[in-house]
Amino acid sequence: MRITAAVSRAAGAGFTLETVELDPPRADEILVRIAAGGLCHTDLAIRSAITPEHGPVVLGHEGAGVVEEVGGAVSGVRPGDRVILSYRSCRRCGRCLAGRPAYCEQSMRLNNSGRRADGSATMRQAGAPVAGSFFGQSSFATHALASTDNVVVVADEGADLATVAPLGCGFQTGAGAVLNVLRPDPDARFAVYGAGGVGLSALLAAKAAGAASTVVVEPVAVRRELADRLGATAVIDPTDGDVVAAVREATGGGPSHALDTTGVPAVVADAVRALAPTGTLVVVGLGAAELTLDLQDLMLNGKAVRGCIEGDAVPQRFIPELLDLHAAGRFPVQELITTYSFTDINRAVADQRAGRAVKPVLVW
Structure with a gap:
């Protein structure tokens, strides 16, 4: 499917909104229509290391949105669910089984390789692969592919997705x-x-x-x-x-x-x-x-x-706890957030660097 994404091409260059092709979800994948995404220093740190040899890259790892489609092997997540996206973990290594998925032995491959675990790209442009799958999502886009290990369903229908999106990384940390x-x-x-x-x-x-x-x-x-x-x-x-x-x-x-x-x-x-x-x-x-x-x-x-x-957190357990604290008024993270249209992503970066915004959140 054709989506719009904020693409990075070189260190020091601004994000540009471009059309890319996103794969349909595989059996173990979840297609999420992104409503909001936090801007994190990690995104900017990774962007600063991009060279033209890397090709185009789509970042973003604090996404929140609505599930549009799930693969046949997915359970516990359904179309229409409102979700927060967090980091990926394999759920099979010793650290994951010990309840420490933030230190997953496969973390670099699942979160920072720019591709799926099997080495395939999720996005393309003019037939050439685009690096994505950042933290298993690449949520600087209108749509993202995620997996059950990094999707957290938001049970509270009243929760504002722009407010809770940074729970996926920064606020969780x-x-x-x-x-x-x-x-x-x-x-x-x-x-x-x-x-x-x-x-x-x-x-x-x-x-x-x-x-x-x-x-x-x-x-x-x-x-x-x-x-x-x-x-x-x-x-x-x-x-x-x-x-x-x-x-x-x-x-x-x-x-x-x-x-x-x-x-x-x-x-x-x-x-x-x-x-x-x-x-x-x-x-x-x-x-x-x-x-x-x-x-x-x-x-x-x-x-x-x-x-x-990542705050030593198991996202599926900890993020709901933070949502409950927020709903009770004991974790007022809305005070930290400034929202921007995704079309203003470069202004959001500038405002964060200048200290004018604590936590920019981009919304479609």
Whole structure:
């Protein structure tokens, strides 16, 4: 079928809306008409690595829409279902069977190869393959092919798809790092470094969990103001003096639980230094490959640093939990979202980079 997609052709080049041919769903596939899709830093990071040799690429991995057709082997999903699309996992490897699908042994092949697991392309243009299947969806398009392992049915008919689309990755990552990994108790002193969509969804999750204090460290003034409106106990500008001392003062001796979303080695090192004894820092931001830490501080104070992908979440279980929190008013992610027409995708990218939009969501 002929669809419209936001195509990337080279690093630094803008997205262009073009017509491509999308395969009909195979027996194990689901055809989704995309209503909305979140714009994530991961999309832009992948785009920055595209060369002309890669050919055209369709990205997008926070899609939400309505199922139009399902293959004969699909169960649990029907035409007409409203769905959120998340990451793919094989469901057969040891990590998947242990309940850790975010660390699936086949993750790179299923999410980042640009093709189906069998190596075939899902999209074409003038007979030539177009790289797609990004996170098993490539949802920067009017339609996407997905699978049962990365489709979550939205039971609440009143849920706004543009609001809940980022639950597929960004909001799931931030909230999951808090609720699934850090698991703060009512005495917890929580700090998050970076107030983008991931960081602010983590703030909302920490508040929903009842953390005693919540500190946000963010250099962009408009994002600090939003964190303050969302109820952060303290908001710190890291460019204004000693950030470690400021975080320790705001948390009464250092955070017991902390999250870094920046991936900046110097920020991560400061976050570890600021931790209270026996505190834990979770890192979710991709950055430089090397990091210098004070091992004596780490060991003598019982501090822990842990990586985390997709909030350690099983989407079919965790996303419904977040939907319930949102419906109850305890996870107001709508405050983070700015919507754009898909035709304005390049403006959305510019606004996100400039800090004018925390979480752009594109709608058809």
